[in-house]
Amino acid sequence: MALPGEDTVVTFPVGDLTATATVLHVAPHDGALAVFTDRTSIHPVDHAWPDQPADAGVLRVDGRELAVHDAVVAATDGESLHIGDVPVRPGTDGWSFLVAHLVDADAPVTEGAEVQFEADAALRRSLSRGHTACHAASLALNRALADRWSKSAREDALGAPDFDGIAIATSRIEPDGSVDRYRLNKSLRRAGFDATGLAEHLDQLAASVDATLADWVAADARVRIERVGEHLTDRRTWICELPGASARIPCGGTHADSLGELGGIRVAFDLGEDGGTPVLTMTTRVDAGSAAS
Incomplete structure (x- = not known):
């Protein structure tokens, strides 16, 4: 599946702890698996101004519950993918800004799967x-x-x-x-x-x-x-x-x-x-x- 072409929909601003989402892309990152979805309730840390830490939480898929170890802002121009260290300003034309959810490297998460997020209340x-x-x-x-x-x-x-x-x-x-x-x-x-x-x-x-x-x-x-x-x-x-x-x-x-x-x-x-x-x-x-x- 191609890299996401639209910014992640986020539901945490209205207080949501849970969200049901579709996995759009997965990629290895620093010994973990980065999971990208169309939406999320997990608040990520933004390395441009990392004042608020990421939510703790879980990702549920196919009856299994996986710990979300971290969540960071990522960006893609459709060809390259930058996780955490984003080289452009938010809103830059031609770029999509995403939430990367970091789970265990061997987590059984595949593109196209339906998952549910739940942030630690x-x-x-x-x-x-x-x-x-x-x-x-x-x-x-x-x-x-x-x-x-x-x-x-x-x-x-x-x-x-x-x-x-x-x-x-x-x-x-x-x-x-x-x-x-x-x-x-x-x-x-x-x-x-x-x-x-x-x-x-x-x-x-x-x-x-x-x-x-x-x-x-x-x-x-x-x-x-x-x-x-x-x-x-x-x-x-x-x-x-x-x-x-x-x-x-x-x-x-x-x-x-x-x-x-x-x-x-x-x-x-x-x-x-x-x-x-x-x-x-x-x-x-x-x-x-x-x-x-």
């Missing part, structure tokens, strides 16, 4: 809470740092200077949390951000962010994903109905249905350096056990 919920908390914390951080800008800067979804979007170096979503690293480099300072005395005020910064997050969680701000299509590369937007404003952030991950579902969100900061450049790290943690039932 507990891991999905915890990663979704962590991703939602990450977005909310980034907005609260921008608000807390707004008075450190001496020049006009690009604004975030709520109209504050977008420190998160401008300074972000890496972001990693974890079960019920996230870790974000921001480079306080010369270009940021030239843009008007003043980091003077920040190291001595990290506890105050955390308290400010926590207070904003507490208000938003108490309001049980609703969260939804808006999408323009069902395919992997179709634009998706995280929308949170915060008190007095609706925040919109482009995002391809999975999320909780409300901030109230998170129970509580707390952040902590550390200021270190990387090759002589100051790096601010924000660790965000969710206390889902305190959520209202």
Whole structure:
């Protein structure tokens, strides 16, 4: 069977854990078998911005249940196939963007077979809470740092200077949390951000962010994903109905249905350096056990 000529249909943005699919292609990859299907409920990791890890899950075929060890974004131009290390931008003409499901190399999966995917529900919920908390914390951080800008800067979804979007170096979503690293480099300072005395005020910064997050969680701000299509590369937007404003952030991950579902969100900061450049790290943690039932 030829390489798939259309992007994979993904159902995880609407919260689906299961999907029935047809196998379009299989290929060996790094000691595993990469399985490509017309649709999937498994969230893959995107190596271009690998913030949210892949779902854990299973693939069922012919009465057998196979572990999905990983899921990554792949791309093909109809002749070459690139798994994980994709050489072109999403949406590039002539390319299809796919989800590669990695199973055991000897797995009995053949092209044309009907299979069912099921993502691990507990891991999905915890990663979704962590991703939602990450977005909310980034907005609260921008608000807390707004008075450190001496020049006009690009604004975030709520109209504050977008420190998160401008300074972000890496972001990693974890079960019920996230870790974000921001480079306080010369270009940021030239843009008007003043980091003077920040190291001595990290506890105050955390308290400010926590207070904003507490208000938003108490309001049980609703969260939804808006999408323009069902395919992997179709634009998706995280929308949170915060008190007095609706925040919109482009995002391809999975999320909780409300901030109230998170129970509580707390952040902590550390200021270190990387090759002589100051790096601010924000660790965000969710206390889902305190959520209202």
